[in-house]
Structures are given as structure tokens and as C-alpha cells.
Amino acid sequence: MAARDYGQFGGLSRALELVGERWALLIVRDLLVGPRRYGELAAGLPRIPTNILATRLKELQAAGVLRRAPHSRVIVYELTPYGRELEPVVLALGAWGFHALGDPRDEQVITPDSMTMDLRTAFRPEIAAGLPPTGYGMRLGEAGLLIRVEGDAVAVTRGDGPADLSFTAGPGIHRLLAGELAPERALASGVVEVLSGPRDLLGRFAHTFHLAA
Amino acid sequence: MAARDYGQFGGLSRALELVGERWALLIVRDLLVGPRRYGELAAGLPRIPTNILATRLKELQAAGVLRRAPHSRVIVYELTPYGRELEPVVLALGAWGFHALGDPRDEQVITPDSMTMDLRTAFRPEIAAGLPPTGYGMRLGEAGLLIRVEGDAVAVTRGDGPADLSFTAGPGIHRLLAGELAPERALASGVVEVLSGPRDLLGRFAHTFHLAA
DNA sequence: CCGCATCCCATGTGATACTG
């Protein structure tokens, strides 16, 4: 459990000692979306062994990145203020990895929390500021995401509800965000299926959430 | 050698599959300073086992992060354009880890490349833009760094040479950059020893290179 | 000597089972 040490005294090596272990930043990513219970974290990281999750949570707690907090009878894990300062790191790394995504493999899943952070990564406030407030409903297999864009801010929450445009998103949705797939082609190929609302609102969505190379 | 997979399809998990292995980002950090030979990388990462270094270099090459390039008879490793896009990530992670640095342990070393990136992390262009061009010479044990600040840009190179202010930096130099140690106290405590130039130029240095909390 | 490859052992990881 002793944080494995790189033998160097510097900002990056210290950071990697704290959050550089396998799975650690993925846990942080999910907690950036909101506090989560142990079981919710395990569900959001389907392939993490439960003992590793337990170990990481203890390490990250010792590092001051997260804390266990009682929340109406149950215990949740939540980021400390210091842990929340990892948000720019997670967004920057996510943006970088986005461009190497390639094609999704069958075994790979898209969890609501990972999609939430990918949306935050791709969000362009300068663009959004010039658009009217819009609500999108994205269906992601079992889960639903509600995406509210208002001014230069975005809020992504879990659940279903009324939206200006509701659509299901397949794995290819990332190609839409990357600009590799035009909205019309996304609709034509079935990557996106509109459930309700005007189809051309998908263009506004793609314009608002776009990861420039 | 098969990149260990997180079973998720998202920007962050992809990034961690490419550069999330142990030592990988430290290699990238050193290559952000400039192309390096195998032996130079090994010297800059004193505790990396040589087989791990060889393995990482191959993995990072396969990931498109770096390439082997012949450079006047010898082979050097250099970042690809895609690899260079990791600079914001390295700077952000470095800034985050900086605030958890604590006190240096005896076994911990400060390498020229790690100090170079820490200086880039702490550099404040807005501040520098209002100051006259200045050259600093930082002595770091065996090695010397030449730091040129001009306009809103900084350039750090290895070596010795004339400078407006030359000084030796002990491990506590990071506390100066973090703003925990005032320049006068750094001089009084011997963390910094001026070799040449007016002592009060250290104030300008600390103002230019400062990591706000 | 530099640039790795090989070997061996300690440790971390992963899958599963199990307990309060």
C-alpha cells in the first residue's frame, strides 16, 4: 500500500505517485460527475476487480483526493476540493485520448459517467454562448442522460425527462463528437436515432459538442 | 506488450491505455524538453529499470507518441506531433502534484528535465509580459539551466553561460515557486545562493515563476 | 561504452469466493 515512489522530487512524479496507479483516474473521473456509492463505482467500472477498487479507494483517501462521507444513512465517496482540482487534468487527458479512440470493440462499454465526462470534454462554451437554451435527452442503452445547455454552461444529469431533442446514441456517437461523422450521416447510418423532437437539432448538438483536432 | 485494456470506450480510458502505464508520462515529460538518447533518458529517470525503459519506448512508439529518429549517426527518441499534444496534460498534472510535494527526501533527486518542466508549469506569461527580458542561470548540482524570459515566453536550456542572475538551487526551490517561501527567506536560509548578479532579481524570478494555489 | 535483452524474484493485479 506504500505509494510506489519514482525517486524524483517534482510536480509530475508526485502526481503520478498519488493518482498514477491503474484505475485511479477512472475512479476520479466518475466521482467528478458526482458522489458515488461503492456499488455504483463498481458498476461504472465493470472490469475492475472488487479488491482493487477497495484498495484504490483507500489509497486515494490517504492521498487526500477523496473522502468517505455519510449521506442519509449510506456511505458515499466524494472528491475533496483538492481532488476536484483534477478536473482539468481529466478533461485534458480525455481530449487527448479521444483522438486515438478508433472503433469500439464489442466488449467495450460506454458508461453514463464516462459519456458525461466525454460530453464535458467536447463542450464548447464559446459556441454554446451564442445559442438559445437547449435540452437534449440522450439514451445510452439502459441509461438516460439529460443534457442542458444554457449560456456558456452545460449540465449533464442522469435520468429521463422532457427535452427539445431526444435520441439514442450508439457507440459511433464519439465519431460525431470528433467531427468525423456529419449529423446527417449519423442519422442515416443509425448511429443516432431520434426519439422525439426536430431532427435538425442534432446539428446544433454536434456544433455545441465538438472536439477540434 | 498488449496494451492493457479497461473495457471502456471513452477518451480517458483510451488515454490511460496509451500513456497510463508506470513511467510512461515521465518519459514523455523528458522528451517534451527535447529529443533524448536512450542513455540520456535512463540518466534522467535514475530509478527506472532498463528493461522497463526499453519496453515503454516500444509501447509509446506503437501508440504513436514517440518515434526513433537518427540524429547525426546516433538514434534519438523524439515525440511525434501527437505526443507533443500531451504537453497540456503534463503541465496540468505537474501543477496538481506540485501542491502535494511536501518535503524532499534524501533519496529523491531533481533532474534538469523535471526542473525544466516544473519551471514551465510555474511560468506566468501574463506577469512576464510586463517585465524586461531577463536571463537566469540556475545551478542544480552538477547541471546548469539557462532560463530566458522574454515577453510572454520562456525558454529553458541546459548549460551554463552569462545571465542577469545566477544562483544555485537546493531542493527547497520548489517552496519558492509555490509561494510558500519568500525570496528573502530563501536567500537567508541558503535554499538559494546567488553566484552573480543583483540579489533582488530573485524577487522578479519568484514573481515570474509562481504556482498559484 | 551504449543500447538494449535475459533472468529471477518481489509485488501488484485479476478473478472468484466469501463474510458481516
Next chain:
DNA sequence: CAGTATCACATGGGATGCGG
């Protein structure tokens, strides 16, 4: 549900070997 225990295995660490 929220973890802990166990064990096989992969990876990391350190020393050493070796060809160009």
C-alpha cells in the same frame, strides 16, 4: 450491499549479460 480473503498470474524491479 460493501467490502475482505485467497490464490494464480502478469508486471515491475534489480542485476547481469552481450552484441555492435
